[in-house]
Amino acid sequence: MAIWDYANPTRFLRLVQIILPWLIGLCVIAFAAGLYMTFFTAPDDYQQGATVKIMYIHVPAAWLAMMCYSIMAISSLGTLVWKHPLADVSAKAAAPIGAAFTFMSLVTGSLWGKPMWGTYWVWDARLTSVLVLFIMYLGLIALWRTMEDPIKAGKAAAILTLVGALNLPIIKFSVEWWNTLHQPASVMRMGGPTIATSMLIPLFVMAIAFTLLFFVLHLMAMRNEILRRRVRAMRLKAAATARPATVTATAQPAE
Numbered sequence: 001m002a003i004w005d006y007a008n009p010t011r012f013l014r015l016v017q018i019i020l021p022w023l024i025g026l027c028v029i030a031f032a033a034g035l036y037m038t039f040f041t042a043p044d045d046y047q048q049g050a051t052v053k054i055m056y057i058h059v060p061a062a063w064l065a066m067m068c069y070s071i072m073a074i075s076s077l078g079t080l081v082w083k084h085p086l087a088d089v090s091a092k093a094a095a096p097i098g099a100a101f102t103f104m105s106l107v108t109g110s111l112w113g114k115p116m117w118g119t120y121w122v123w124d125a126r127l128t129s130v131l132v133l134f135i136m137y138l139g140l141i142a143l144w145r146t147m148e149d150p151i152k153a154g155k156a157a158a159i160l161t162l163v164g165a166l167n168l169p170i171i172k173f174s175v176e177w178w179n180t181l182h183q184p185a186s187v188m189r190m191g192g193p194t195i196a197t198s199m200l201i202p203l204f205v206m207a208i209a210f211t212l213l214f215f216v217l218h219l220m221a222m223r224n225e226i227l228r229r230r231v232r233a234m235r236l237k238a239a240a241t242a243r244p245a246t247v248t249a250t251a252q253p254a255e
Contacts, residue, residue, distance in 0.1 A: 009226045012086060016219050023216050030209035037202035051115050056203055058108035060210035061101045065133060066168055068098030068214060072140075073165040076158035086222070088154030089229075091161060092144050093221035097214060099137035106130060125174035129167055136164040150229060 038056040045052035072094050078087030109127065110120040121127065140157050147153035195203070 009086065009230075013223060013226060016223050020216065020219055023212060023219070027209060027212035027216050030205060030212055034202060034206035034209045037205055042199055042202040043196075048116065051112065052199075054108050054112040055199075056206045058105060058112055059203060060207045061104040061108060062130070063207060064210050064214050065098060065102040065105050065130070066171060067211075068094050068101060069133065069137075069161075069165065069168060071218075072098065072161050073168075076161040079154055079158040080162075086226075088150065088158070089222050089225045090218070091157060092150075092154065093225050094218055095137055095140045095144070097217050097221065099134060099141065101210075101214070102130065102134040102137060106134060126171065129171045129174055132167055133164075133171065136160075136167065140164075150232075 034056070038053055042053065042056070044050050072091045075087045075091035075094070078084040079091065106127075109130075113122070114120050140160060143157050143160065144150075144153050147156065
């Protein structure tokens with residue numbers, strides 16, 4: 001069955017009802033395993049000590065912040081190019097989740113940076129570009145809330161999302177293009193991971209847990225957005241039906 005078969009919101013809601021309980025179960029299991037490995041099996045760093053355990057929250061949150069915006073960019077193409085009925089719903093549902101992960105990345109990065117750099121914040125390329133990403137999320141959320149018509153809001157947000165996608169490669173390669181305090185990539189790199197296996201496996205499990213959490217929240221938010229739009233359509237239809245009756249009653253001449 002092709003992805004276009006789920007363009008029907010009713011069919012999509014049935015699919016969500018089936019897979020959501022399984023996703024929630026897998027998410028809980030992954031978090032339980034990941035947190036256990038983080039606190040009981042992953043060793044402390046020989047320089048950073050126990051502070052390194054912030055990495056198991058910070059790194060997955062940073063990955064999800066970028067992945068979420070990538071999904072929004074693909075959904076925006078679906079809105080503008082392929083006119084997929086659920087593409088706009090996907091982008092709108094993902095924005096608050098992406099903003100939350102980006103905020104989590106900034107906060108945990110600041111907490112990790114204080115003992116390592118001696119300060120909570122530096123205006124280097126990586127941190128600044130992530131802050132710009134967070135502002136982009138907030139701007140898109142505000143745009144959707146400002147415009148009442150979801151169709152017009154979706155098209156405007158899709159254009160802004162695609163423009164903001166130019167920031168993603170800047171975030172990714174900022175530590176290579178410029179000399180920054182932020183450490184270079186140690187997991188997703190051409191020569192393979194430089195992090196020890198005892199730390200890499202818990203990090204990988206936590207990344208899976210965070211990814212499952214994103215899909216759980218995303219599907220639930222999409223379901224709520226579809227139902228919200230149905231309620232809006234029913235209210236508009238009821239208002240349009242009641243208006244002619246009101247006009248007719250007002251236009252009757254007095255006896």
